[in-house]
Each structure stands twice: as C-alpha cells, then as structure tokens.
Amino acid sequence: MDVSRVLTHLALLVLVIIWTIPTAGLLISSLRDKDQLAVSGWGTALTTSTSQEVVRLPVGTAAAEENGRFVIRGNIFGTATNKALASYGPSANELAAAVAGQPLEMRDGGTITVQSDGSYEWVKDTPFDHTRGPRVFYVSEIAPRFTVENYAEVLSASGVGRSFINSFTVTIPATIIPILMAAFAAYALAWMRFPFRGIIVAVVVGLLVVPLQMSLIPLLSMYNGIARTFGAEDGKTYLGIWLAHTAFGLPLAIYLLRNYMAGLPKEIMESARIDGASHFKIFTGMVLPLSFPALASFSIFQFLWVWNDLLVAMVFLGAQDRQLVLTGKLVSLLGSRGNNWEILTAGAFITIVVPLIVFFALQRYFVRGLLAGSVK
Numbered sequence: 001m002d003v004s005r006v007l008t009h010l011a012l013l014v015l016v017i018i019w020t021i022p023t024a025g026l027l028i029s030s031l032r033d034k035d036q037l038a039v040s041g042w043g044t045a046l047t048t049s050t051s052q053e054v055v056r057l058p059v060g061t062a063a064a065e066e067n068g069r070f071v072i073r074g075n076i077f078g079t080a081t082n083k084a085l086a087s088y089g090p091s092a093n094e095l096a097a098a099v100a101g102q103p104l105e106m107r108d109g110g111t112i113t114v115q116s117d118g119s120y121e122w123v124k125d126t127p128f129d130h131t132r133g134p135r136v137f138y139v140s141e142i143a144p145r146f147t148v149e150n151y152a153e154v155l156s157a158s159g160v161g162r163s164f165i166n167s168f169t170v171t172i173p174a175t176i177i178p179i180l181m182a183a184f185a186a187y188a189l190a191w192m193r194f195p196f197r198g199i200i201v202a203v204v205v206g207l208l209v210v211p212l213q214m215s216l217i218p219l220l221s222m223y224n225g226i227a228r229t230f231g232a233e234d235g236k237t238y239l240g241i242w243l244a245h246t247a248f249g250l251p252l253a254i255y256l257l258r259n260y261m262a263g264l265p266k267e268i269m270e271s272a273r274i275d276g277a278s279h280f281k282i283f284t285g286m287v288l289p290l291s292f293p294a295l296a297s298f299s300i301f302q303f304l305w306v307w308n309d310l311l312v313a314m315v316f317l318g319a320q321d322r323q324l325v326l327t328g329k330l331v332s333l334l335g336s337r338g339n340n341w342e343i344l345t346a347g348a349f350i351t352i353v354v355p356l357i358v359f360f361a362l363q364r365y366f367v368r369g370l371l372a373g374s375v376k
Contacts, residue, residue, distance in 0.1 A: 023352070025041075025042045025043075026345055026348060026349050026352075027349055028042040028045050029042045029045075029341070029342075029345040030150055030151070030342070030345040030346040030348070030349045031146045031147065031148065031150070032045055032144075032145070032146060032147075032342070033082045033142065033144075033145040033146070033147060033342075034149075034150065034340070034341075034342040035081055035082050035083055035142050036049045036082070036142040036143075036144065036145065037341050037342050037345070038051075038341060039051040039142065045144055045146075046144050047144065048141050048142065048143050048144065049141070049142045049144075050086065050139060050140065050141050050142070051139070051140055051142065052092075052095065052137070052138075052139055053137075053138060053140060054092075054135050054136065054137045054138070055076045055135065055136055055138070056133045056134070056135050056136075057072065057074070057112075057120075057122065057133040057134055057135070057136060058072055058074065058133050059128075059130060059131055059132065059133050060072075060127070060128030060129055060130050060131065061128075063124075063127070063128045068125075069123055069124065069125055070110075070123070070124050070125075070126070070127055070128055071121060071122065071123050071124075072121075072122040072128065073119070073120065073121050073122075074119070074120055075117075075118045075119045075120070076088075076114060076118045076120055076136060076138060077117075077118035077140070078118075081118070082142055082143065082145055083118065083140040083141070083142050084100075084116050084117070084140065084141045084142075084143070085100040085114055085115070085116045085117070085118055085138060085139075085140055085141075086099070086100065086138075086139040086140060086141050087099050087100070087138065087139050088100075088104065088114050088136055088137065088138035088139070089104070089136075089137055089138075090104070090106070090107060090134070090135075090136070090137070091137060092137050094137070095137055095138070095139050096139075098114075100114060100115055100116040101113065101114075101115055101116065106122065106134060107134065108128070108130045108134055109124050109126070109128075110122055110123050110124030110125070110128075111123055111124075112136070114136070114138070118140075120136075150342040150343060150345070150346035151346045151350070153342075153343060153346070154333075154343055154346045154347045154350060155350075157333070157343075159321050159324065159329055159332075160326075160329055160347075162321065162322070162324075163324050163325055163326045163328065163329035164326055164350075166323055166324060166325050166326070167307060167325045167326040167327075167354075169238060170238065170241055170242070170245075170306060170313065170317075170325055171303060171306045171307045173238075173242045174241065174242050174245035174246065174249075174302070174306045175299055175302045175303045175306060177242060177246045178245070178246045178249040178250050178253050178298075178302060179253060179295060179298060179299060179302070181246065181250060181253075182249075182250055182253030182254045182257050182298070183257055183283075183288065183291070183295070184283070185250075185254050185257075185258075186253075186254050186256075186257030186258040186260075186261050187257075187261055187279075187283045187287055189201055189204075189254070189258045190258050190261040190262040191261065191262075191269060191279070191282075191287075192279060201258070204251050204254050204255055204258075205251075205255060207250075207251035208251045208252060208255060210251075212248050212312070213311075215247075216311070216312070216315050217315075219244060219247075219316075220315055220316060223236075223240045223316070236316060236317055236318045236323070237317075238317075238323075240316050240317075241312065241313065241316040241317055244312055244316050245302075245305075245306050245309075245312065248312070249298075249301075249302050249305070249306075252298065252301065253298050253302070256294050256297060256298050257291060257294050257295070257298065259294075260291055260293070260294035261287055261291055261294075264287065264290055264291075268286060269282060269286075272285075272286060296362040297362075299358075299362060300358060300359055300362050300363075303355065303358050304355050304358075304359070307326075307351075307354060307355050308327060308351070308355070309325075309327065310325075310327040310328060310331065313325045313327065313328060314328060319332075326350075326351055327351065329347075330344070330347045330348065330351065333347055
C-alpha cells in the first residue's frame with residue numbers, strides 16, 4: 001500500500017467535506033420551515049424544535065358577551081404556523097403551569113384555556129376591566145417540515161426575476177469577451193516572434209497581483225468623462241461593466257492560455273507552416289480546438305467571479321432596480337428582511353445554482369487547464 005497516496009486521498013476527502021458541509025447546510029436551511037429555522041440550526045432539521053415565547057393578550061374592550069359570560073378569543077401564534085403548544089403559564093418562571101387544553105387561572109380574573117394549535121378562550125363572569133393585556137408565556141414545539149415555499153417567496157419577490165436576468169446580461173458577455181481577446185494575445189505571446197515579447201509576458205504576470213480596488217474609481221471617472229463627451233449622463237452601462245470585467249480578467253486569461261498554448265507540440269505548428277498555413281489559420285484550426293481545457297478553466301473562473309461579484313457591479317452599474325444584479329438584490333433583501341432567514345438562505349442558494357451547473361459541466365477540463373505548462 002502506498003502510504004503517501006492514501007494520505008493524499010484522505011487530505012482531498014477532508015477538503016471536499018469542508019467545502020461541502022456549508023453548501024449542504026445552506027440547502028437544508030433553505031428548505032426548512034421558517035418557524036423551525038428561526039429557533040434552531042440546520043443540524044436539527046430532522047428533530048422537533050422547541051422555543052420559549054411570550055404574547056400579550058388583548059385589552060378588556062375586545063371581549064364579547066356570550067350567555068351571561070364575557071369571552072376573549074384569539075390565537076397566540078397569530079397567523080398560520082407549524083407550531084404546536086406544549087405548555088404555558090403567567091410568567092417566565094411558570095412555563096409549565098398548564099399544558100395544552102388545560103385551563104389556567106388568570107391574575108386579572110377568569111380562566112384561560114389554550115389549545116395545542118394556539119387558539120385560546122379567556123372566560124370571565126364579570127366584565128373585563130383591564131386596560132393593558134396580560135402576558136402569557138408559553139413553550140411551543142415545531143415538528144420538522146421541508147417546503148419549497150421559501151423559494152416561491154424569493155422568486156415572486158419584486159425585482160428578483162429582473163435581477164436574475166441582469167446577472168446573466170452582465171456575466172455572459174463579461175466571460176466571452178476576455179476569452180476571445182486573451183486567446184489571440186496568448187497565441188501571439190506563445191508562438192509569434194516579435195520584440196519585447198518577454199517584457200510583455202512579465203507585465204501580464206505583474207498585473208495578476210494588482211488589486212482591482214485600486215482601479216475602480218479611476219476607471220469609473222474615465223467612463224463618466226467619456227460618457228459626458230458623447231452626451232450621456234454617466235458611464236454606468238452594461239458596456240462599461242463588460243469592459244471593466246474584461247480588463248480585470250485579461251491578465252489571468254492570458255497567463256493561463258499562454259502557458260497552455262506554449263506546451264502544445266511544436267512539430268504540428270511547423271508542419272502547418274510548411275504546408276502554407278497562416279498564423280490565423282493555425283490559431284483557428286489547430287490551437288483553439290487543442291486549447292479547450294484551458295479555455296474551459298478560465299471560463300469557470302471568470303463566470304464564478306462575475307456572477308458572484310457585487311463591488312464592481314455596484315460601482316459600474318449602481319443600485320437602480322432596472323440594472324441591479326442578483327447579488328445586489330440579495331443585499332437589499334438582507335436590509336429589508338434581515339430576520340427572515342428562510343428568505344435569505346433560499347436566495348443565497350439560488351445564486352449558487354447557476355455557478356454549480358457551469359462548474360460541473362466543465363469540471364473535467366478544469367484540472368487539465370490549471371496544470372497547463374506545469375509539466376513537459
């Protein structure tokens with residue numbers, strides 16, 4: 001048995017588990033009932049959850065007279081819910097004073113009976129005279145339940161569908177444009193002889209370490225200046241963000257593709273040139289088909305980067321609803337519905353579905369493209 005091979009596989013297995021657990025947790029949370037999600041983590045998704053809560057009963061004017069007695073009715077759970085009452089009491093220290101269906105003497109007079117579904121009936125022989133409703137403390141149980149209601153609510157929320165389309169509108173061109181430009185540049189740097197080729201390669205490698213945050217504001221200022229020159233209000237257009245993502249992605253694209261193309265067999269290039277093929281014919285007929293693994297690898301990188309991007313999108317497109325991307329829409333959901341975890345988890349998982357499809361569709365080329373030029 002090769003010990004090093006076993007250890008390598010174990011290390012890879014650990015890494016896979018580390019990366020898979022958060023994704024699985026996000027998926028499970030997005031499918032859980034909102035009441036259970038609010039009180040427990042996804043690890044308890046298959047068990048019954050309990051929560052301690054409090055509700056204030058209505059004032060005396062809400063009572064109705066029935067058969068000589070005064071009654072206040074309602075539901076301590078409010079709207080439709082998956083909760084079931086376990087016990088209740090007049091204070092936090094007396095949560096088990098009565099179980100569901102058992103009457104409880106109230107300090108303001110009368111008795112209250114709360115059923116397991118949360119419906120209650122507070123009965124008193126004399127009129128209710130309290131001006132501030134008493135509080136009832138209770139313990140509720142939430143049975144495990146999985147539902148797609150969270151996804152339906154996210155997809156039906158105002159602007160989410162439009163943001164989904166906006167993300168595709170930004171991502172697809174911002175992935176294709178740098179690939180096309182980088183492929184030509186990579187072939188020239190790998191197989192064409194011209195002055196300062198080595199310096200250009202060194203500059204490309206150096207640009208890999210330049211933080212994009214340094215160039216955001218200067219680029220936006222330049223775009224706005226060009227837009228005003230042509231009579232537009234500002235440079236916040238789809239064309240602007242396509243060019244921005246192209247500029248940020250080109251160094252990595254040229255680096256990956258150039259390494260891969262430089263590793264292609266030199267003999268086939270020489271044979272093609274002997275047969276009279278031009279550089280363009282060699283590039284389109286031979287190099288591009290052979291370079292598909294590297295193209296696929298960069299496509300995955302660029303697609304994931306652009307799809308998940310928020311900073312560049314907010315700078316170059318803004319926060320207007322007609323151009324807001326999906327990540328920006330999730331931020332707005334977080335701001336307006338910060339306590340609705342079921343909405344946020346469903347929305348977050350929706351954003352990663354498309355990148356996952358792209359990755360698994362191209363993953364067989366991923367490693368081959370990353371290892372381009374590393375071995376001879």
